[in-house]
Amino acid sequence: MTQYVLRRLVLMVPVALLVTVISFALLRLSPGDPVLVFAGEERDPASLTALRHELGLDRPLPVQYAAWLNHALRGDFGRSIRTRRPVLPSIVERLPATLELGLAALTFSVTVALFVGTLSALKRNSAVDLLATGFTLAGVSLPGFYLGLGLILLFALVFRWFPPGGYVPFVEDPGGNLRRLVLPAITIATGSLAVNLRQVRSAMLDVLNQDYIRTARAKGLVEQVVIARHALKNALIPLVTLVGLQVGAVIEGAIITETIFFWPGVGRLAVDSINGRDYPVVQAIVLVSALSFMASTLAVDLLYAWLDPRISYSERRT
């Protein structure tokens, strides 16, 4: 088991390297010059040339990449072209906000999906099931920015239950933090909720028809135990895969929602940096995002073994 984990961790290194090469190449291939965007409407050629030189953007691409990698390996991701701030601290200081939002959304999505999905599988074609199925369809179809604006109008402006966005660190004002968390978390959760709910429902339907469920019922187990211990646990495996991917995608998922709710997370930094062709920042965010994706896939694989004893990663010695 330990060996398996170690091997997976070592394999992450070439993948991460490949990610940096690809993101570097894609960024440089996409049209748009960071110095020009930074200069905005005022373009004094002399100062642009000077700035390009200062940032090393006038050197050959392989040299630029080598220099970037050389620094990155030592933990120095350079400075942002737009804001001149060191890149790593700018990302690290935003991670808590993004993680909080992403995990809140995920918790909400998974909890509701489990309850409603199971219910809807048990009462197939009932009103609850139809409502849930209808909701999933709407959830998948609604773009995040539209839903976000709608929630702000309804719950911030009309009912005034929640503030229309913003962020307060939890340690400073726990109540304020949670109140501001609700609307963006629901916005993000709605998209994945639809997917998760459908997954739980169909997996449950599938499992409920299995022989072992009939056996469990036949041996006189209480229905709740049949559902919770025999059906749900087996129906969880596909959900774990999905959720694992969603954890890995927390940063991407937050991009639009963070912008609407002015939530100061990594997603918003990503948007601004891509628009500004802020190469060092985008490269670092892509790397962080890729690493978190790899880590969550590993976690999912390990969870499988726990959920299903038939799956084992130990080396068999015969």
Place this chain on the structure above:
Amino acid sequence: MASRRSVIRGAVLLVGVSPLASLAACGPSGSEPQPKATTASATTAPATAAQAGGSIVFALESDVINFDPLVSRAFVDRNAHYQIYDSLVRIDATGKIIPWLAESWETSSDGLKLTFKLRKDVKFHDDAADKPSKFDAESVKWNIDRYRTTAGSQRSGELAPIDSVDVVDQYTVRFNLKSPASHLLAALVDRAGMMVSRKAVEAVGQADFTNKAFRAGTGPFMLTEAVKDDHITLIRNADWWGRDKDGSKLPYLDKITVRPITSSEVRLTNLKTGDAQVMNNVAGKDVAGVKLESTLQYQEKGAYSYDSMIPNRKEGFIFNDARYIKAVAMAMDRKEILDKVRFGVGAIGYGPIAQNHFAFDPNFKPFEKPDPDGAKKLIQEVGKPLSFEFLVSSGDAVTLQLAQLIQAQLQKASIDAQIVQLEFAQILQQQTDKVFKGVALTGWSGRIDPDGNTYDFVVTGAPQNDPSYSNKEVDRLMNEQRQTSDEAKRKAALQAAQKIFVVDDPARIWYGFGVSQLLTNKKVTGLEPYPDRIVRFQYAKLAK
């Protein structure tokens, strides 16, 4: 020898009472800080305690990127700069240049020396425990030299006319110019004239200063906190030199929290819920609605910004034939654009010189009535139908609507404009490389002096001359207006040049002016829009 005119101008502004008093009468709460002479007695008078104090939230369209005026490029940065830093001169709400850190100034008769007399009661914010550094002629020399000589300075272009800076005495400083430059003073209103504490810069170092510019100015508010993309905190500078018209100390507010909120809908919602009290950029479609809000007050004023379409006049491109440009200018219905896309917010325009510029000509209306038939004739004269690529930046629905409306208008003159949506970064690149095929829809945020709206766009080889425009007479007139500080002469030259580069041999197609907006909670008083679209918070009062 100082020119008589500039001495008189400086002196009138120094005494200040009459122009400032009249200004105060038309502004909502009186306006510019009064000159020192009137403040001596006022310092002993109690401050208007009933209305002083309080904190507000300012919803800004995007996050402040750079606090150091030396590296700042983004328009949005100036909303913070104007609260934190004082510059040598400023403008009043009508756009007239007024004394600020400089009490007066004079230009020598040959136009090569610009001398400033400075205020003597100005201190930097950098005190913390020990003594704050004092602002004097040495500070000016250090700042101007920093802007001129630091590698990567974004101010070196604006200050290019300066050859050297001399400290004449502790409160007198002289700029020696390479050649007469009538537009230089206007540059000193903004970032190039902003005074930064040397102590603050040296404490954190040049590279980090732009992110750690805490307690670094002399202005009405001090920057004490900056959390990227979340908020910045500005705290009242109790030692600021400015006084209101009654002689009370400015500013009134204790604290301003600036929150960057990119969505204009969400900004507006924050104003409506009371989570923010001030914003300065309202979408055209929302203006009619906010005027009806009982808790909000909406104000607007003509701005220096303009809307334009940039043709590529380079050889080998379709708009190399200037008649085509004129045909497009003739076919457009500017009023329809203003009414339908801008919801009547803004003004119709034909050239780059705006309503609040001294050189504005209200009678200059060359394309007042849309003339698709005239445009058709002009195209027939060229002999080949006009079809071109119309570059529009993606991501904004209103911009696309605007482009589609223009497309429909041009259709009436049988002009085929093919809309191509690209990211702003890509359009910028094509403009700079001068490889865009037809026209790019790109405006300009506007400058205080009309030179800043014209020169760099129309003079041969100038940095922003994206159409590759070249007209000898325009070059001559534009350089002539830089050589003299006589406003009447400048106005004549600018207007003559404008007629050429708009009508006779067009460089661009101009079709409208922007607007400076201010939306405030009614509890906040004292604010009024300025033509540069930046809020002056030192005059804001908050009702309890």
